[in-house]
Amino acid sequence: MEHITLLLAIVVVTALVFDFTNGFHDTANAMATTISTGAMRPKAAVAMSAVLNLVGAFLSVEVAKTISGGIINEEGIRTEVIFAALVGAILWNLLTWLLGLPSSSSHALFGGLIGAAVMSAGFSAVDGGTIVTKVLIPAVAAPVVAGLAALVATRLTYRIGGTAENKATSKGYRAGQIASAGLVSLAHGTNDAQKTMGVITLALVTGGVLAPGSNPPMWVIVSAGVAIALGTYLGGWRIIRTMGKGLTDLQPQQGFAAQTSAATVILASSNLGFSLSTTQSCSGAVMGAGLGRKGGVVRWSTATRMFVAWGLTLPAAGLVAAAAEFLTKQGPWGIAAVAVLLVAGSGAIWVISRRKPVDHTNVTDDEIEPAGVVTTAIAAVSPPPIGVAENVVAESEALKATVPAPAPESTPAPAATV
Amino acid sequence: MKIDWAALGSVFGVSLVVTVALVGLFTLGVAGLSKQEAAAAQGGSAGLARTGAYACFALCAAAVAFGIYLIVV
Structure with a gap:
């Protein structure tokens, strides 16, 4: 690290900001069910998740090494492109957080990288096949696989254990949920903190500070781990509320089944060579857990909004990143403008979020409808709900039929992808 | 473009089997403990239920340990 230019420093800081948003965006994955079923107090839950994320960040650097070599070609990528990509990803992460929608931070990052690379070097910079195999198929397969596993597991747990509640059962499910939530947190730390390390390393390589193919330096590992842990501890309470309360009402048994299914799918997918989004x-x-209980309901309106957000993640982050890249191309003033826009945009989203704050005190309240501003914003971006809900249901039916079979050639096009 | 259907299929199969097995085991353990609790409340003891419950939990703990091993290695 002899000479780190100002631009490179900006990129590193932006990457850490992305890591931070990634942390608070994804706290919900590990902790939403644990918090909503009352297995842990909200603050204790996010604290535990933060610690495990930090620990996870130090466990391995394998993912960090693959991120740079995957979707876009390293050669010819300039540092500004990475900056633009991060801006797209951060803004999309913040917007979905404001709307309380769980969406994949990795897809936001990929979308940003793709958008910025296309704007910078044309469509040849992006490997279309990799996008389909690494982003689109997993996006459709992940909820189906995890959902089915959770559904069957929930059915089973109610059949064996009945619905009887006593001290031993509630204590048991509490411990079980905490254990599987811990695993998810740890896996998240190893995966997602490393994505940021990968991006910073990529920036350092393109900036000429590191030799291509080198491991992330220690200061990168430490700062990425700390950023994601801080973000996790802050807690994306809006998303936690959607996942723990908004999608369905969870009892401890269901929370346990859901969390175990999620942990298993994440570990199985990352170890069997077909990576699925956390x-x-x-x-x-x-x-799946919601559907598995007799009388359980899934709120499809909330689910539909979430599916729409998943479909929009890649193109939206890509568009913002492409616009940012268009500005940074104009020279130093463009980069400065993008930085100012990023700060202003984030500030605006934060100000809007303060109108109706969600934090650890009201995260498990029953009232789940978002604020008026938010509702109208969603209405503006989402297609009419009924048709989409039908599409999504029909599609997941179709997928249940096609995914397990290894043979079929035709890939069901994800309906939610625009 | 090549989609690795075999890998996706194995992820699907393994996830389903492992999740259901783990949740089933854990539920058995919980059921055993609550049986034992009920027996203790009536002054009796249910040694078998208790031992079975601990065996189930031990298997679950082993699965968690394997999970951590997978993350670390």
Whole structure:
């Protein structure tokens, strides 16, 4: 790290900000069900998740090494492109947080990288096949796999254990949920903190500070781990509320089944060579658990908004990143303008969020409808709910039929993807 | 573009089997403990239920340990 230019420093800081938003965006994955079923107090839950994220960040650097070599070609990528990509990803993460929608931070990052790379170097910079295999298929498969597993597991747990509640059962499910939530947090730390390390390393390589193919330096690992842990501790309470309360009402048994399914899917997918998104696995597991209980309901209006957000993540982050890249191309003043816009945009979202704050005190309240501003904003971006709900249901039916079979060629096009 | 259906299929199968097995085991353990609690409340003891419950929990703990192993390695 002999000479880190001002631009490079800005990129590193932006990457850490992204890591921070990633942390508070994804706290819900590990902790939403644990908090909503009352297994842990909200503050204790996010604190535990933060610690495990930090620990996870130090466990391995494998993911960090693959992120740079995957979707876009390293050669010819300038540092500004990475900056633009991060801006797109951060703004999309903040917007979905404001709307309380769980969406994949990784997809936001990929979308940003793709958008910025296309604007910078044309469509040849992006490997279309990799997008389909690494982003689109997993996005559709993750909730189905996790949801089915959670559904069957929930059915089973009610069949064996009945619905009887006493001291031993409530204590048991509490411990079980905490254990599986801990696993999810740890896995998140190893995966997502490393994505940021990968991006910072990529920036350092393109800036000429590091040799191509080198491991992330220690200061990168430490700062990425700390940023994600801080974000996690802050807690994305809006998303936690949607996942723990908004999608369905969870009892301890269901929370346990959902969390175990999510943890299993995440670990199985990352070890069997077909990577599935954490956020989508967890949301799918929660819905599956909701459907698994007799009389359980999934609120499809909330679920539909979430599906729409998943579909929009890649293109939206990509568009913002492309616009940012267009500005940074204009020279130093463009980069400054993008930085100012990023700060202003984040500030505006934060100010709007303060109109109707959600924090650890009201995260488990029953009232789940978002504020008026938010509702209208959603109405503006989402198609009419009924048709989409039908599409989504029909599609998940179709997927249940096609996904397990290894043979079929035709890939069901995700309806939620625009 | 090549989609690795075999990997996706195995993720699906493994996730389903492992999740259901773990949740089932854990539920059995919880049920055993609550049986034992009920027996203790009536002054009796249910040694078998208790031992079975601990065996189930031990298997679940082993699964969690394996999970951590997978994350670390």
